[in-house]
Amino acid sequence: xxxxxxxxxxxxxxxxEEVRIQAHRRxxxxxxxxxxxxxxxxxxxxxxxxxxLPETQQIVQLVQLCVALVHNLGLDQNPDNARRKxxxxxxxxxxxxxxxRTTDQLRALLGTFCTASWIATKFRxxxxxxxTRYIEQARRILATNPEYPxxxxxxxxxxxxxxxRRICNTFAYDDLDHTEIRDEFVSTxxxxxxxxxxxxxxxxxxxxxxxxxxxELEFHLIETLISEIALHHDFWERSPTVLAQRHRMLRNLTxxxxxxxxxxxxxxxxxxxxxxxxTYAKICRALSCLSNSAISMLEQQSGGNADNAxxxxxLLGNPTVVERVVRLSFLGKELQQKFSRxxxxxxxxHDQIDLMTMFSGMVGAVVATYEAYLxxxxxGLYEVPRAMTYEAENNVQSGVxxxxxxxxxxxxxxxxxxxxxxxxxxxDVVWSGSLDEPAFSTRI
Numbered sequence: 001x002x003x004x005x006x007x008x009x010x011x012x013x014x015x016x017e018e019v020r021i022q023a024h025r026r027x028x029x030x031x032x033x034x035x036x037x038x039x040x041x042x043x044x045x046x047x048x049x050x051x052x053l054p055e056t057q058q059i060v061q062l063v064q065l066c067v068a069l070v071h072n073l074g075l076d077q078n079p080d081n082a083r084r085k086x087x088x089x090x091x092x093x094x095x096x097x098x099x100x101r102t103t104d105q106l107r108a109l110l111g112t113f114c115t116a117s118w119i120a121t122k123f124r125x126x127x128x129x130x131x132t133r134y135i136e137q138a139r140r141i142l143a144t145n146p147e148y149p150x151x152x153x154x155x156x157x158x159x160x161x162x163x164x165r166r167i168c169n170t171f172a173y174d175d176l177d178h179t180e181i182r183d184e185f186v187s188t189x190x191x192x193x194x195x196x197x198x199x200x201x202x203x204x205x206x207x208x209x210x211x212x213x214x215x216e217l218e219f220h221l222i223e224t225l226i227s228e229i230a231l232h233h234d235f236w237e238r239s240p241t242v243l244a245q246r247h248r249m250l251r252n253l254t255x256x257x258x259x260x261x262x263x264x265x266x267x268x269x270x271x272x273x274x275x276x277x278x279t280y281a282k283i284c285r286a287l288s289c290l291s292n293s294a295i296s297m298l299e300q301q302s303g304g305n306a307d308n309a310x311x312x313x314x315l316l317g318n319p320t321v322v323e324r325v326v327r328l329s330f331l332g333k334e335l336q337q338k339f340s341r342x343x344x345x346x347x348x349x350h351d352q353i354d355l356m357t358m359f360s361g362m363v364g365a366v367v368a369t370y371e372a373y374l375x376x377x378x379x380g381l382y383e384v385p386r387a388m389t390y391e392a393e394n395n396v397q398s399g400v401x402x403x404x405x406x407x408x409x410x411x412x413x414x415x416x417x418x419x420x421x422x423x424x425x426x427x428d429v430v431w432s433g434s435l436d437e438p439a440f441s442t443r444i
Contacts, residue, residue: 016051
């Protein structure tokens with residue numbers, strides 16, 4: 001009920017607050033561990049954007065609570081593992097841990113894994129619940145004997161999240177300083193392997209799931225994760241001006257981000273109401289990657305040796321050409337208008353701002369800052385890559401993300417300056433701060 005009352009945000013937030021209070025009382029004060037409680041928290045988290053307020057934001061803690069409930073209920077343990085002789089505690093011998101799993105329990109286990117994986121991808125951390133052989137076994141059980149049409153959908157979500165976690169862990173996106181892949185050849189081969197695996201997953205889709213919006217966006221997200229290495233100099237030894245493969249990856253990254261945003265723009269208004277929190281996070285990531293792609297294209301021209309510069313690199317040093325390729329301004333304004341139209345259907349108190357208006361304002365702030373960056377770049381006033389900061393007064397400001405370049409000069413030839421993804425530029429800082437009920441205009 002708290003998730004579906006999206007057209008009355010005041011009542012919805014009251015019910016959402018009651019969910020949090022009950023979870024606190026039942027889990028922490030009464031030490032309750034039940035499947036019902038776990039299922040309720042998973043539903044609450046799926047549409048968490050409707051309950052989001054920065055002063056009470058606890059999504060990471062709630063995900064950890066779901067993982068803890070899975071452990072307490074023993075849902076992550078194989079009940080058929082009779083060879084296990086060493087118990088870790090008194091609860092290990094309870095009959096419920098040895099009894100066959102119900103399909104509801106399997107769905108709760110897989111739902112918790114997917115939720116933990118999505119949150120880890122959003123916040124650039126390691127997943128709180130790793131993919132195990134038993135999770136794979138549970139996925140196959142549901143896929144082989146589905147009780148509901150969504151059981152097949154759950155199976156594919158588990159597969160896409162397992163793949164996304166392997167991609168993030170392989171490239172160490174959570175800690176680039178300690179990535180083990182620092183060679184162009186290895187990077188290229190790894191990207192090709194992940195791309196083949198993703199294509200195989202797409203081909204295995206059931207006919208009834210071919211047009212599923214959530215899966216389409218999930219595939220676009222994985223494509224951005226694969227191609228993101230084009231933005232990070234850690235994976236490349238030479239100047240990007242002579243790396244045709246890196247240019248192709250950057251192009252693929254841009255295409256994937258644009259496809260994700262365009263798919264959301266084209267979805268029906270009825271579908272927009274049921275977009276999950278993870279979908280909003282994907283949109284924010286796509287905006288972040290597009291902005292960083294533009295920065296990368298512009299900086300590659302100034303960072304490379306003029307004698308070795310290719311025609312495409314020279315063109316991509318032009319802000320006008322870059323915008324024609326990236327199209328962040330156009331897509332951002334289309335996205336902003338879509339959510340602004342949705343806001344007219346929502347009933348909200350005068351002292352509260354609804355989700356659609358908040359998200360529209362966030363997108364507008366991203367577009368405005370991006371356009372200001374391109375304008376300064378065109379006028380020659382640009383010095384170093386800009387990052388967005390979000391202050392308490394709800395003003396979007398520009399900050400410096402590099403100190404290696406002097407005025408009027410791009411990144412150095414050795415390209416040691418990193419072009420950061422979220423949260424440094426148009427990422428989690430904006431996403432978290434923009435939902436602090438800002439007084440953004442809904443028009444640029």
